[in-house]
Amino acid sequence: MDLVCPAGNLPSLKAAVDNGANAVYFGFKDDTNARHFAGLNFTPAKMQQGIDYARRRGVKIYLALNTYPQPHGWERWQSAVERAAELQVDALIAADMGVLEYAATHHPDLNLHLSVQGSATNYEALRFYHEHFGVRRAVVPRVLSISQVRHLVEHSPIEIEVFGFGSLCVMVEGRCILSSYATGQSPNTFGACSPASHVEWRETEQGLETRLGGVLIERTGSGENAGYPTLCKGRFSVGGHTYHAIEEPTSLNTLELLPELQASGIAAIKIEGRQRSPVYVAQVAKVWRAALDACTRDPENYRPRQEWMAELGKVSEGAQTTLGAYARPWQ
């Protein structure tokens, strides 16, 4: 299994490469990718530097072009495909059928991966993307149980990449518009969920309030940590109870499932977090490299080591981790 690590900027890319990534993924500095955050991503010059750095060390580079262009923005996506082809990236990660078709038609040598934003959860969908666009790998949404993953791999015409660690979407990626409902901007249209430009923090008599698009997402008492107000991770009231009605602030961590993922024939494990620091990337890549190596050497006796779990716990959202949809109880 390959280890695919996030690179939000050049220092993160180097951190990923130096700590054992087999591939790094990044995006251009605009809304053509799903981490369209201020200060993040690559200018053309930095991108060339990053590519050279990775190539010299035998690490592959994937370009994320995984948002959905509307007619007025089409040219930006088209030119991004052109630049990806010029840069000879090892894979273009795309979601939109128009983008995939353009790339497949104009650059048949460009290796295409279906982004998680493409929202393919079943092998009939994978067959569609494979037959029409020659897609060779798909990153699947974080909604499948481990047995569903196994079944998917068995019937899929293409390689499967799954998320192993990082912030967790509880919704099927690519088909969640909660963010634009509150702010007008979503991952599909803008490349960001719960965008920072729509966040307000306010100290009130009832506690610290965090709002998104004016909607109260969280209210924390003294001593409680106030996390970033990602819409689905807020505390709301349902039936008279106030709780994390959709999802707790938590990170996915599948370290303990590695032997099962390996046995199921997964091609690659993806680490989330292009918006995170180079320190995060270094720490997470290092732990996952060690774990993957241990699992490959001796899958039967593989156990996640305490220090790995502790290290990952430190960089997790809300300092908690979950097996997510891979484990039935979570669902």
Added chain:
Amino acid sequence: MPDPGNNQLNSMTNKPIRLSLGPLLYYWSRDQVFDFYTQMLDLPLDIVYLGETICAKRTQLRTDDWIELAERFAANGKQVVLSTLALLEAESELIRLRRLCANGRFLVEANDVGAIHLLEGQPFVAGHSVNIYNGRTLDMLARQGLKRWVFPLELSAETLAEMQDERPTGVETEVFAFGRLPLAYSARCFTARAHKLPKDDCQYRCLDYPDGLALTTQDEIRFLVLNGIQTQSARSINLIRELPRMRELGVDVVRISPQSNHMQSVVETFSSVLRDETDPQQAAERLETLVPTGTCDGYWHGGAGMASTHMPAAPAPG
């Protein structure tokens, strides 16, 4: 009420907009479902979408029951479309999907790309959970047999205008114009979670919430609605005021989404505006009184979906 103003839809050169009833998104008892559709049978609807699109565990009606209902609507002169699940994970769900796609009699609405794969080469409809954000995608799907598409919920009238310019011939455009907005799907069942039940043993709690389970913010604003694995807006989208604009844009079909109460009035109100018998503004005000938690139209105007151009910007009070 007849209105001599400038909202005379039929006076325009384009063909009349047809009215569709979207698939029932909630889980109602078998009797309630049959009663509802019996009531709908004689209403001025042109197209009816039938079938379970949210959760495979909802089996008050089986595929055969939906097909029986489909036959009744077809016999009454309506176009029937069988709708399919939006989130397909298990093999059992694919087996049921294959049966629907191969029904050989009724048009099918694909709500996932997996369904499109099974429908290739025959005419099909793409629902709003298939991402069609540009003309190239529309064109690509038209080559596979796409006959009608539902405009993505989060896009604006401006984008619709661009898409209409790029639309391939022979493809109809449908706009979701009324009802609580489907915003997200998950592996997790939020209704079961609200009852501290595992999804595997949900005890069919969705049956208790005919319009979904309300989720409010800590300052008591009704914000969302939990509908099993689906999350919806608390506010209902109401685009009845925009029907004249939709006519100008060449929209073929407007969709209204079922709710548990007042559905007959909703259908009649839309139909009346489409026949130029009611002023859209008056109709919009009437619809305000028929929805569970206020209305919104922000997406249409290029803003936050929950915004309402005719009400205060903040979400409706709880």
